[in-house]
Amino acid sequence: MDLSVNFAGIKSPNPFWLASAPPTNSGYQIMKAFDKGWGGAIWKTLGVPVVNVSSRYGSVNYRDSRMVGFNNIELISDRPLKDNLREIEEVKKYFPDHAVIASLMVESREQWHQIVKDAENAGADGHELNFGCPHGMCERGMGSAVGQDPKILELIVGWVMEVAKKPVIVKLTPNISHIEDPALAAKAGGANAVSLINTIQSIVGLDIDNFTAYPKVDGHSTNGGYCGPAVKPIALNLLKNVAKIPNYGLPISGIGGVENWRDAVEFILLGASTVQVCTAVMHYGFGIIREILAGFEQYMIDKGFNSVDEMVGRALPNINTWENLNLKYKIVADINQDKCIGCQLCYIACDDGAHQAIGLSENPEDRKPHIIEENCVGCNLCSLVCPVENCITMQRRDAGNEHLTWKERTIAGDIPDSFDDERGGGVGHHVPEPREAIAYRLK
Amino acid sequence: MSEYNRPVNEQEFEQNFAQIKPLMNNTEAYYESSRCLFCYNAPCVEACPTHIDIPLFIRQINTNNIKGAARTIYDSNYFGNACGKVCPTEVLCEGACVYNLQDVKPIEIGRLQNYATTSAIRNDIKFYSAGKSNGKKVAIIGSGPAGIACACELRKEGVHVDIYEARSNATGLTVNGIAPYKITNDEVLEELAYLQSQFGFNILYNSKIETADDIEKLEKNYDAIFLGVGNGETSKLNIPGEDKTNVHGAVELIEVLRKEHYNTAFGNKVIVLGGGNTAMDAASESARMGAASVKLIYRRSKEEMGAYHFEYELAKEVGVKGIFNAAPLEIMGNGSANAVKFIKTKTKNGKVVTIPGTEFVEECDMVILATGQKNHDYLFDKISNLEMVKNKVKTNNYQTSNPKYFAGGDCMNGGAEVVNAAYEGKFAGKAILSYLEK
Numbered sequence A: 001m002d003l004s005v006n007f008a009g010i011k012s013p014n015p016f017w018l019a020s021a022p023p024t025n026s027g028y029q030i031m032k033a034f035d036k037g038w039g040g041a042i043w044k045t046l047g048v049p050v051v052n053v054s055s056r057y058g059s060v061n062y063r064d065s066r067m068v069g070f071n072n073i074e075l076i077s078d079r080p081l082k083d084n085l086r087e088i089e090e091v092k093k094y095f096p097d098h099a100v101i102a103s104l105m106v107e108s109r110e111q112w113h114q115i116v117k118d119a120e121n122a123g124a125d126g127h128e129l130n131f132g133c134p135h136g137m138c139e140r141g142m143g144s145a146v147g148q149d150p151k152i153l154e155l156i157v158g159w160v161m162e163v164a165k166k167p168v169i170v171k172l173t174p175n176i177s178h179i180e181d182p183a184l185a186a187k188a189g190g191a192n193a194v195s196l197i198n199t200i201q202s203i204v205g206l207d208i209d210n211f212t213a214y215p216k217v218d219g220h221s222t223n224g225g226y227c228g229p230a231v232k233p234i235a236l237n238l239l240k241n242v243a244k245i246p247n248y249g250l251p252i253s254g255i256g257g258v259e260n261w262r263d264a265v266e267f268i269l270l271g272a273s274t275v276q277v278c279t280a281v282m283h284y285g286f287g288i289i290r291e292i293l294a295g296f297e298q299y300m301i302d303k304g305f306n307s308v309d310e311m312v313g314r315a316l317p318n319i320n321t322w323e324n325l326n327l328k329y330k331i332v333a334d335i336n337q338d339k340c341i342g343c344q345l346c347y348i349a350c351d352d353g354a355h356q357a358i359g360l361s362e363n364p365e366d367r368k369p370h371i372i373e374e375n376c377v378g379c380n381l382c383s384l385v386c387p388v389e390n391c392i393t394m395q396r397r398d399a400g401n402e403h404l405t406w407k408e409r410t411i412a413g414d415i416p417d418s419f420d421d422e423r424g425g426g427v428g429h430h431v432p433e434p435r436e437a438i439a440y441r442l443k
Numbered sequence B: 001m002s003e004y005n006r007p008v009n010e011q012e013f014e015q016n017f018a019q020i021k022p023l024m025n026n027t028e029a030y031y032e033s034s035r036c037l038f039c040y041n042a043p044c045v046e047a048c049p050t051h052i053d054i055p056l057f058i059r060q061i062n063t064n065n066i067k068g069a070a071r072t073i074y075d076s077n078y079f080g081n082a083c084g085k086v087c088p089t090e091v092l093c094e095g096a097c098v099y100n101l102q103d104v105k106p107i108e109i110g111r112l113q114n115y116a117t118t119s120a121i122r123n124d125i126k127f128y129s130a131g132k133s134n135g136k137k138v139a140i141i142g143s144g145p146a147g148i149a150c151a152c153e154l155r156k157e158g159v160h161v162d163i164y165e166a167r168s169n170a171t172g173l174t175v176n177g178i179a180p181y182k183i184t185n186d187e188v189l190e191e192l193a194y195l196q197s198q199f200g201f202n203i204l205y206n207s208k209i210e211t212a213d214d215i216e217k218l219e220k221n222y223d224a225i226f227l228g229v230g231n232g233e234t235s236k237l238n239i240p241g242e243d244k245t246n247v248h249g250a251v252e253l254i255e256v257l258r259k260e261h262y263n264t265a266f267g268n269k270v271i272v273l274g275g276g277n278t279a280m281d282a283a284s285e286s287a288r289m290g291a292a293s294v295k296l297i298y299r300r301s302k303e304e305m306g307a308y309h310f311e312y313e314l315a316k317e318v319g320v321k322g323i324f325n326a327a328p329l330e331i332m333g334n335g336s337a338n339a340v341k342f343i344k345t346k347t348k349n350g351k352v353v354t355i356p357g358t359e360f361v362e363e364c365d366m367v368i369l370a371t372g373q374k375n376h377d378y379l380f381d382k383i384s385n386l387e388m389v390k391n392k393v394k395t396n397n398y399q400t401s402n403p404k405y406f407a408g409g410d411c412m413n414g415g416a417e418v419v420n421a422a423y424e425g426k427f428a429g430k431a432i433l434s435y436l437e438k
């Protein structure tokens, strides 16, 4: 299977790259990663070497899962530029066909010119401009401070384009309400591609015994940047927003919470043409690439895709605005009584958190709940809380031949427009009397 | 046949009787508690005779509120720690876990429970204290789980409690009867001390209540009396040869085993007669004490055994051989038993009938009778108007037919588990409190 990609002119044996972060801090690590199967790497951001603190990381654990969310207060590379450049050169010597991209972050026009030239002289295949770091660097006017200001972003991209001979990727920050603005500014500045997301500003948790937050630095803390599996939904949405910009045209490198082949497929179907990984490697090492590669190839075979390019953005046409969704589509929950184990989680979820559409048997021996179909709004909460695979499924109830959207209703002037409008969706729907909640007390 | 060598020191004894439900470490407790689904109306709560809010305490363990978890447990069950280790969880809470219906291993509720309560006990986290004295006095006969639970409940409300205990130790069969691989003596006594330090009940050891005089004194000095005497000694079989030196009642032998450990004399070829849980324990214990051959011989069929399936499995795992449909006719031997004569049986209309001409002999050097326990007639007979049903003290909401007397635990339920005794003792305590208010 040919997984090779050409990303804005940067060639790579596969679309799986290491994001600019600790796993790409040195030539040793990147060579090891390439040896294991990674297609490319964005070098840990280069600039004027920084000074870091310890500790630097915090994590969100959920039940028995560690690091479902990960947070760092680390800055860019703390190594002298010349050491990094020498190692870039060496990596390219051993791995000429792999993508080595220099992540860059400096302040002045002169510095940008100098570092772009230095990186190209060392043999870098492209540049990624770090306008995303949301902690520390932004306090000094760099990183997300740039990414949040489209005008400045465009200006700096312009400086870079004045000298760059290799493709330039702009790495966007998610810490902004309209990602389209910096994405368009990058394009206006002449960038060849964008990548997203960098980390999300966060406080990962508190030390409630000592009244401070994690990570702790001598009793104090600061906000950090959030990444790992927990941020994937946010990354996917921002990716979609950029990919949906009409006639955008720039290739996108997707980043944020990628850990396995399935995540990688999702990013690509939503418009990314390469995928970058950081946290998953920091958690499990470079070896996870074998699971990504195997699963990704199998998916391509199963779906009949011949190249990564064919997959890029395949799901985008089906991602719409809310107003274009079919209001006539009607599904209801169905509980498979043979599979049901009687945990009653669906019952309490629906009764307390949805629409009181699940009933319990009068017979206390029978623990299996049933759907009260006329109350079910088809929200599918129950099927999400159910711990048994395929036990609660959603069954279609409309005939399938009607299609009416909010947009169409708006055009037709048939939407609720006053507070007690009878055309509201909940009108006539079963809602229990308030006092039924405490019926046992009123008896 | 047996995989165990006879233990000759305490260390070997502990190896042979290693805890089948060892204490969880923090990581294991965290992982295991993560699996709990937090069912609504959780069936495990219903299945627990003391109705501990199991999903709550498991969630509390998961959020590292171990203290809170222990409190949840103790609020429902004063023997929370012992129960976590000795309850037949396979047929109680864990048996009700919905994971069973998914063919997934049920949550190890017993061990999680034990994890939380052990932490509270070892760190001496106190949740309760005795109430302000209200001038009332209650005598409790028997310091088993029923008696102790009753005492806790009464002390909480400021009632003065004296527990009269025939033996020199407390907690009854918990420390004297339960198989050593389920719980150690130290664990039982730690929990007792923990409870006593919070509730401050009095235990009068070596104080058997047996004479009319004893009873009269109690009735005179106390406002109410709780019967928590459990069951008595092993019943006789009424067959020839039962009095031979190496024929033992299971309960009596196990009591020696729990005290003397590796010093307890066990045979090499043991026959255990009976089909209940006590028989299973006695057989397992014989094997773990190094008997080369242990035969469990029961009058009825395997399916008719009173023992829990998992208890029989446990016995089989250590090499016990079951022989079914065989009734003992005679214990043979000169002074000491060297064989038992049996006759084959079948069950007809629910009754055991022997099959003529099918006698056979099994050799042995020790016989253990696990054929049920007698009750404490010598005591019950002397209490006026005390009605019995089927050898059990008759009660109505734990009050006996003599209104001054209350009862709970084995002497009332006929013989169940620690958890039942703990529950009944507690609720008998509540019944006594409302009786004292009148």
Ligand SMILES: Cc1cc2nc3c(=O)[nH]c(=O)nc-3n(C[C@H](O)[C@H](O)[C@H](O)COP(=O)(O)OP(=O)(O)OC[C@H]3O[C@@H](n4cnc5c(N)ncnc54)[C@H](O)[C@@H]3O)c2cc1C
Pocket: B086, B087, B088, B141, B142, B143, B144, B145, B146, B147, B164, B165, B166, B167, B169, B170, B171, B172, B173, B174, B177, B178, B179, B182, B207, B208, B209, B210, B228, B229, B230, B231, B250, B251, B254, B277, B278, B281, B376, B379, B408, B409, B410, B411, B415, B416, B417, B418, B419, B421
């Ligand atoms: C061999 C065996 C194994 C068992 N294994 C388990 C198990 O694994 N798990 C489980 O949950 N349950 C088990 N049980 C059952 C459990 O031990 C009992 O159900 C429970 O201990 C009953 O508690 P109780 O308070 O009613 O009586 P007991 O525990 O029997 O306590 C009664 C107390 O009263 C004292 N007493 C009796 N007569 C007098 C008197 N006249 N005056 C003063 N004191 C008196 C006794 O010395 C004793 O201390 C087992 C029982 C046996 C026999």
Ligand SMILES: Cc1cc2nc3c(=O)[nH]c(=O)nc-3n(C[C@H](O)[C@H](O)[C@H](O)COP(=O)(O)O)c2cc1C
Pocket: A019, A020, A021, A022, A044, A045, A070, A071, A072, A074, A075, A076, A077, A103, A130, A132, A133, A171, A197, A198, A199, A226, A227, A228, A229, A231, A255, A256, A257, A258, A276, A277, A278, A279, A280
């Ligand atoms: C410890 C750490 C350091 C990082 N340093 C950089 C950096 O120097 N430059 C950069 O562009 N992104 C940096 N990132 C962001 C990652 O490249 C990536 O965008 C983000 O972690 C999301 O991907 P993930 O969910 O796979 O981790 C860093 C992330 C982490 C966790």
Ligand code: SF4
Pocket: A332, A333, A349, A350, A354, A355, A356, A357, A358, A371, A375, A376, A377, A378, A379, A380, A381, A382, A383
């Ligand atoms: S789909 Fe929603 S409304 Fe319907 S039964 Fe499930 S939870 Fe209740």
